[in-house]
Amino acid sequence: MPMSSFHPAVAGWFSDRFAAPTPAQQQAWSAIAAGRHTLVAAPTGSGKTLAAFLQAIDALVRDGVQGDLADQTRVLYVSPLKALSNDIQINLQAPLAAIAERLQAAGLSCPTLRAQVRTGDTPASERVAMRKQPPHILVTTPESLYILLGSASGRAMLAGVRSVIVDEIHALVENKRGAHLALSLERLAALTNRPLQRIGLSATQRPIEAVARFLVGAGAVDAEGVPDVAIVDAGHGRERDLALELTALPLAPVMSHAGWTLIHDRLAQLAQAHRTTLVFANTRRQVERTARQLSERLGRDHVAAHHGSMARELRLDAEQRLKSGQLSL
Structure with a gap:
């Protein structure tokens, strides 16, 4: 047309x-x-x-x-x-x-x-x-x-x-x-x-x-x-760079502090190696815990949590900062 x-x-x-x-x-x-x-x-x-x-x-x-x-x-x-x-x-x-x-x-x-x-x-x-x-x-x-x-x-x-x-x-x-x-x-x-x-x-x-x-x-x-x-x-052909990585310790409902430390350290390394990174967690509590741990490693200005129970203003701010490249994770 x-x-x-x-x-x-x-x-x-x-x-x-x-x-x-x-x-x-x-x-x-x-x-x-x-x-x-x-x-x-x-x-x-x-x-x-x-x-x-x-x-x-x-x-x-x-x-x-x-x-x-x-x-x-x-x-x-x-x-x-x-x-x-x-x-x-x-x-x-x-x-x-x-x-x-x-x-x-x-x-x-x-x-x-x-x-x-x-x-x-x-x-x-x-x-x-x-x-x-x-x-x-x-x-x-x-x-x-x-x-x-x-x-x-x-x-x-x-x-x-x-x-x-x-x-x-x-x-x-x-x-x-x-x-x-x-x-x-x-x-x-x-x-x-x-x-x-x-x-x-x-x-x-x-x-x-x-x-x-x-x-x-x-x-x-x-x-x-x-x-x-x-x-x-219009077709779906697209090259994808995918990798599957297992945790050093098996994931379990209850994990030691040392086990979570290894996971958070690795997530921080992956975030530093890429421009932006999304981390998905099973619960809202886990989202906030992960965001807090990664903030300690990457800096509070580079990490934001996002879930449905957060205030609308906080979610919108996180979305816009991610789109503009201000957030690493």
């Missing part, structure tokens, strides 16, 4: 930022523009986010310029991870602001396009503000979507949704959260009372046909089980 198909303000912003669309973007844009449910399977760095969002942003811009853009949520983005939701909301601000500047420079009037996050971390004041003035793009999680559908104000906010983007869809297909989300998507489709375009994104999805069936639901599958969805499979 050529960039000339987009509004000049949208195409101009994209051309300023990127040399050319990726194959995944070109294929996805054509399918999405045709109104088809679309599943994008592409590796990290292939531009999946813009593959899903740019058509939606273009539609918002065109309606805004024509004076047809109401104060209602049109695009719903669902992510299984709060941290990913926060990243998406932040990453949308730059293109929305830059496109607005281009519209203004061209002498075109368009309402401010708003993208906001609604998760369990969203303060009550922001939730009230959203009810009064819904964002055009709502970023949320499966659980928060369920809660919104259960309230009159939430249903009023979602009644104008036209497209749903489900990111990291592979993490939802075969578990209870996925079943929960599938139910919520059917409830949303019934609420909007219009064809609801569904777009799925993931870097890792196999078997791809099963993921496609999950994305579109039973209503878009024929008698033979074939889903009515455009599948954009």
